Amino acid sequence: MTDVVNPPATAPAEDHAHDEHHGPTGILKWMTTTDHKIIGLSYTVTSVLMLVIGGLFAEIIRGQLASPNSSLVSLAQYNELFTMHGSVMIYLFAGPFAFGGLANIIVPIQIGAPDMAFPRLNALSYWLYLTGAITMLLGFFTAGGAANFGWVAYAPLSNSINTPGAGADLWIGGLLLTGFSAIFTGVNLTATIFYLRAPGMTMFRMPIFTWNMLVTGILILLAFPVLTAGLVMLYCDRHFGTHIYSVAGGGVPVLWQHIFWFWGHPEVYILALPFFGMVTEIIAVFSRKPVFGYKGMVFATLSIAALSLGVWAHHMFTTGVVLLPFFSIMSLLIAVPTGIKIFNWIGTMWRGEVWFSTAMLMALGFLVTFLVGGLTGIYLASPPLDFFTHDTYFVVAHFHSVVMALVLGGMGGLYYWGPKITGYLLNERIGKIQFWFLFIGTQVFTVPQYILGLLGMPRRIAVYPNNPQWKALNDWSSLGAALIGISTILFVINVIVSWKKYPAGDNPWDAQTLEWFTTSPPPHHNFYRLPQIRSERPTWDYNHPEHKSLAHGQHDTAVHADEVKVP
């Protein structure tokens, strides 16, 4: 049955594939495209550029902290650097890379759709993201410098008296633009997944990555409008004389924290869920097994989304005005679905034929690093421990473990899907060296910070007392940051060295999901033909009719795949 191939479900595909030859070329093509693959690639390249910019800020910060009482940068410059490091990494890299970049390219192909549901809205999302990024970074070219109130912009520090100047306004403006960009992408992802699936692609046959992107899309729609509204109110406070966040006029400063974190905590899952999805795909493919506990994974993702709306004030335990038991219980509960995911990832690898490709190594690095970040998150969910460690390097180390895990997962995603997007593989040898630099660098970078935090070093300080213990730990952390920097350079080298060198073919990893059924790179509107979809692994079923997927709960043990060439 699996070898029956029907004509594509998308009749207009042929016409448009033909039309594209007459379309604009060069920069005009980039400006006018509505093809989700080109938009996604633009997103990916822009966001990796943001990773490099944010990474440079981080290297300067670690350079400053490598010795006590250092004067590499001034105190004012340091404030700008840590603000813009956080802002660039969270607002301009991690989210857009996942839901604007890889998801934009991969989700429509994984469900057999010709494009995103609203292609022109998708293009608008990219332009708002790009202009938002430019707006935010323009702050460095203004007289007062970039925003310097931390990436969370707490009131009253962010009002017009404490942080006057164009840099702060540009930060708000940039976030308004990228906020709308994210909302439009959320609309697009949700509508695409609900309405453009191929025949037979039921909801419970969608790849886990697509499921995670659906939930991410819903979370974006729940969370981002709150931030955008909060930013408009902040701007009004700064310029139009309202007193929403100022005590003087009868406002409530802590309201900003509520609004910010009501966006900010779901945002953590908006950042993390796409990478969970990538890692799930990678681990299943390189263990040559279906995802272990598919439905458990889906319900875990939905539970994370459900709980994520009720945990925001665990960032505000020390304000003294939040309901500690509620937020503590909810934050501890969210560890359960996350634990289910980790259990399922291990279950997927269990008795599989694990192939340690670069993508798989990155996914395993993600698993270890995320576990460290997640477990320390459980400590922080307990108010007594949080009172002790709040605003110390312990918190910095916790979220850097988490986000560096996402960087590892994202790199895995690039190595895994890069061949599908460009048609060419990346060099595996350089990739593995890059992995070890990134993985070891991450641990050397974060572990000393946990100890520093417990020793009492506060975050966001540019200079610290000349204490040999603190200095040694900061040196280790700076060394780790340098290793991570080298790994990024290795990635750039790898892209240059492998440029159009190793043709990938349609399915270099002998993967399972629909995006590997089409050509690499996929044609305009994605498919010349579609296979019969009878499980969550249609490409695998087509290529291995003797090892077809069984109904849920009856999976066979590892199956032997054909030899696959690697560069």
Add this chain to the structure above:
Amino acid sequence: MKVEAKVLLSLGLFFGIMCAVYWNWSLENAGGVMMFAGMLLCFLPGGYYYWWSRRMKARPEDNPYATQAEGAGVVGSFPGTSIWPFTLGMGAFFVVLALVFGIWFLVPGLALVVWALLGGTAEGRRGGHV
């Protein structure tokens, strides 16, 4: 369509329960209102999907035994290329710069936005520029 509806409705239901517990326990309004709005945001499309799912035949993508032939035909009209998203994006950029650098940025900003809205609408009526 049923699964889509159930996903949204169950999320909304959870947010509703969480909202009731939180608001009654903490008496803090900001979070209570936001959770209530989150519940509505899930119930509105979720209820719409549920209403439709009871009135329509299962789509090919909802049928586990559908063949590709069942999905043959026009999926929808997709634009080939369009300059208007870029124009609208630049317009929004200038409008935001007006918030920071001076009100005169609104002139090119709003001009671009209006131009893009008119152009985009006209293009949509023509069936897209391909």
